[in-house]
Amino acid sequence: xxxxxxxxxxxxxxxxxxxxxxxxxxxxxxxxxxxxxxxxxxxxxxxxxxxxxxxxxxxxxxxxxxxxxxxxxxxxxxxxxxxxxxxxxxxxxxxxxxxxxxxxxxxxxxxxxxxxxxxxxxx
Numbered sequence: 826x827x828x829x830x831x832x833x834x835x836x837x838x839x840x841x842x843x844x845x846x847x848x849x850x851x852x853x854x855x856x857x858x859x860x861x862x863x864x865x866x867x868x869x870x871x872x873x874x875x876x877x878x879x880x881x882x883x884x885x886x887x888x889x890x891x892x893x894x895x896x897x898x899x900x901x902x903x904x905x906x907x908x909x910x911x912x913x914x915x916x917x918x919x920x921x922x923x924x925x926x927x928x929x930x931x932x933x934x935x936x937x938x939x940x941x942x943x944x945x946x947x948x
Contacts, residue, residue: 831937833893837885839934840878847871847927856920863920866910867927870903897935904931 848871851857857864881896882889907928911921 829937829939831934832939833883836893836934836938837878837881837883840874840881841885844871844874844878847874851923854919854923856923859917859920860914862914863916863923866914867923870906874903897938900931901935904928904935907931 847867851864851867856867877891877896877899878885879887880889880891881893882891883893883896905928907924910916910924916924
């Protein structure tokens with residue numbers, strides 16, 4: 826089995842539920858106890874992720890104007906943001922762990938991408 830097995834199609838099927846989870850889970854989990862932005866950062870990111878997915882050139886994109894390779898870069902930058910946000914904004918407890926766990930999940934998906942399925946970024 827190839828170690829890098831996440832294809833564009835697999836990623837496309839993950840994008841919508843992840844975007845919805847980022848918008849809904851903060852309310853279910855009661856995020857924001859250490860800082861109100863802990864709740865809203867996830868909701869804003871979820872909305873942005875939904876828009877990005879709708880605009881990405883992959884199987885489930887609706888208006889395919891964003892290259893898939895750019896989508897992967899944005900995902901990576903979101904993961905980095907989720908790693909540092911608890912330190913920058915003073916999130917603690919569940920607020921911090923929510924972001925660190927999500928960052929780990931996104932980094933895992935991005936790092937397991939099958940490079941053969943990713944088109945080159947147009948320069």
